[in-house]
Each structure stands twice: as structure tokens, then as C-alpha cells.
Amino acid sequence: MNALLEAQSVGHSYAGGQLGCEDVSFRLYPGEVLGVVGESGSGKSTLLGCLSGMIEPSQGSVRFDAGGQGLRDVFSLSEPERRLLMRTDWGIVRQNPRDGLRMNVSAGGNVGERLMAVGARNYTEIRGEALDWLTRVEIPSGRIDDLPRTFSGGMQQRVQIARILVSKPRLVFMDEPTGGLDVSVQARLLDLLRGLVRDLGVAAVVVTHDLAVVRLLSDRLMVMRQGRVVESGLTDQVLDDPQHPYSQLLVSSVLQA
Amino acid sequence: MTQNLLKLRVQNLHKTFTLHGRGGIELPVFQDVSFDVASGECVALVGSSGSGKSTLLRSLYANYLPSSGKILINHHGNWVDIASVEARTKLEIRRETIGYVSQFLRVIPRISSIDLVAEVAIAGGSPSEKAMEAAVGLLRRLNLPEHLWNVPPATFSGGEQQRVNIAMGLVRPYSILLLDEPTASLDAVNREAAIELILEAKKQGAAIVVICHDEIARDRLADRLFDVSQFKAAA
């Protein structure tokens, strides 16, 4: 099987020399879920930005296999090509649903818009599919015409997920997908994500500070500290038998993951 | 014929935990452990509490990382060192070749018992209907009351949880089975049911490594004993 995404010595420094991340390399295969954990400021969001085409890394390369054509450098694509990729093969779940949704467009419209971006034109079909996806993320069908701002945070997050998954991406990036939600809502959202990732076979990179989230969702885990990956391996191995001093500290600081 | 086919080869395995949080002290567990397990054979790990039986078994499942040595797994006829191969292959080996029953059940929360068992089969490639049938068959043979099938095991008794755990480990025809105290919290009737199932897997050619304090169960399952305390590394 060929890799879907490949990071090679990816590094990024912000203007002014602030280190974001450095020397990150890995390969992600179709259907695999990679978790990224680490302390605040360790470069997780920076890395996710580099991987998902939003931040051009100052070092290294990010390559993606669009439609089985072999790995191509994401940042050597033309701007329209990259935009198309972001709307079709990729989905980015933002920590704040407001960044991932159009707040002045109805829930159904938010989902339908992604379909139109990939060429759907039949209004009835688009609405039908939007409704189907909103139902899958447990949004009552009666709310399809409501604006996202009338929804709770957890519901907004679910609309965002429906919006992304409707175009059947092959790779989803998530930055703290359960951040800011209360615990019972987190649990439902996680169950939902896990089911969808399973059923659709999409690959994902999930950034979180919550070890229980990666225990549940990810096959593999990378632990980051000060911009670097200090340990990586099978999720359960890294959590049950962490090798690096920082991973040991991270695991021992939580009660039970 | 298949009786002599090796499924698992452990070579010069060594495990030391380094506790960085406690000044980097080293906790040597075992060194230079080597043994082979063939198809249809069951080896019981023995040794005092803390001698490293579970650590060894977890290493065989790639849940713990050995400090050195090899763990060669016969994965579809190829020898693969599960200790050093890339993560993706470790997962593939777990899906397709090795079944593991941990000492205590630890599963994805909020999923019903029957789905937990069926999902293992589905992940290994069974169509969902077949997987569900297999799950039903196993839970029935393990006498898990039917009204519990649709309940997540979080609230189950120790013995009920352990039966879900056993069902998850036996639902696929794995060629290697790693069992950590599979019968520990079971009453006599359920212990018998579990032993029968494990013996059937063995007859079908599984290479089994088991930890089992209960001597009656151990005598029925194991062809030979492997004493882990003999390999205690100097501190």
C-alpha cells in the first residue's frame, strides 16, 4: 500500500525566529489515524498547519497522494490545485467551529456548500444528502434551516464534521476536536468520530492534549516537546510503556487514559 | 504435520524499565529470554509475582517495547520481528495473527459487549453478519447472560468482563494466542467453558502462551512450563 501523506524533516519558524516545529518526519497510510500530543506550545498546531497546506514550512517537505497519482509536494501545487484539494480530498476540523463554519449560512447550507464545491448541482439531491449527514451526526432534521449560531457548541462541532465528511475526504486534520466541550458532549462526539473514521476508512491526524482521545481514536501516536517529536509508536505502547522522560511525565500526570 | 510448525520465536529478549521521573533508576526485569512455540502447542509462563510474566506477554503483543532481543512472529508464513517492525505492520499482525487476552479488560467505552466482540472479527476481515454470529456463539458458550450483550462491560462483574475479554481474544482464528490469566475471575462452570474454547483453538493449530496461576486450568492447557524468574537480570 502506498503512503497517503508523507512529512519529511518538516520544520517551521515564525517571523522573528520563534520555533514552531522542527525535523518532523512520518508517513501516514490510508485509513490510519495518527495522534499528536504534547505540552502547550510544543508545535502541534504549527505542524498541523504545515501538513494541511495552511502554513508553508520553512524546512522539509509535505507530500500527498491525490487520487492515487503518487506523492506530490503540497506546496508546489498551484494555488487553485491546493484549494481544490482542501475542499475535496482533505477536511480540516477546526478547534473552534466558528472558524470552520459559515455562521451566516444555515446548517444544511454549510453541508451542501461542500458538495457544490465538488460539482453537485441538483438542489434536491444536495439537500437530501445534507439532511442525511446532519442526521448521521445527530442533528435533528427540523434544524436543517437554522443558523449555526443558534446551535450549542457541541452541535456546531457536529455540523462542522458533517460539512467536512460529506465530500468523503481521504484525510482529515483535527485540532483539539473535543476542546471546549463538556465531558458528556465530548464522549458522544468521540464515539461519533470513531464510528465515522472506521466506517469511511478515512485517514486522520488528530492533535489533542487529551490522552483519552488518542487512546480511543488513534492507531499511532507522536509525542511532541519544544517543537520536536520525542517519541512515536503504537498508541498503547507509548501510553503503557513510554520511553522518553517527557512521555513518562505526560502519562504519569493523568490519572488513567 | 502442522504440529511442528513454529509460530513464535523469542530470541535473547531483555527488558529493563527506566523510570526517568525517579532519577532515572533502572528496573531490570528479565534478560536473555529465548523460547519457541509451535502450532498447536501451549506454553505456560510461571514465576513469582513481579518476575515479569505479564511484561513478557505484553512485549510479545508489542504493547511493551523490549530493551533488546527479537520477537519473531510467523505472520502469514513470513518471520517478522514485532519488536522492531514499523507501527503499521504491528497493527496488521495484531489484526490478523495475534489474539491477546489481557489480565483485566480495557476496552473502548460505551460500546456494547456484543459489538466489541464482533468488531474484532470485522477488523480482521469478516463480513458483519458472520462476525455477529461468531460473537453470539462465543458469548453463549461463555454463558454471558443474554441481557448483558447489549450493555457496555464497564459495569460488569470481574468474571463477566473477563468473559467478554476471552470472547474478543478467541473470535478470530488467530495463529498465536497470548492469554494473561484468562480464567482468573471465573467460577468453576465458566472456567470449564473457557478452557474448552482455548483447547479448541489449540487443536485448530494456535500457538498459545498463557499465564495462569490456577494450576488445574494450567495443567489442562499447557504442554510445558517456562519459568520467567530464571532470567532475572541483576539490578
Ligand SMILES: Nc1ncnc2c1ncn2[C@@H]1O[C@H](COP(=O)(O)OP(=O)(O)OP(=O)(O)O)[C@@H](O)[C@H]1O
Ligand atoms: N503566528 C505565530 N507567530 C509567532 N509565533 C507563533 C505563531 N503561532 C505559534 N507560534 C509559536 O510557536 C510555538 C508553537 O505553537 P503551536 O501553536 O504550534 O503550539 P501547540 O502545541 O499547538 O500548543 P497548544 O497546545 O497550546 O495549542 C509556540 O511557541 C507559539 O508561541
Ligand SMILES: Nc1ncnc2c1ncn2[C@@H]1O[C@H](COP(=O)(O)OP(=O)(O)OP(=O)(O)O)[C@@H](O)[C@H]1O
Ligand atoms: N509499565 C511499567 N512501567 C514500569 N515498571 C513496570 C511496568 N510494568 C511492569 N513493571 C514492573 O515490572 C516488573 C514485572 O511486572 P509484571 O507485571 O510483568 O509481573 P508478573 O510476573 O506478571 O506478576 P504477577 O504475577 O503479580 O502478575 C514489576 O516490578 C513491575 O513493577
Ligand SMILES: [Mg+2]
Ligand atoms: Mg494548538
Ligand SMILES: [Mg+2]
Ligand atoms: Mg501479571
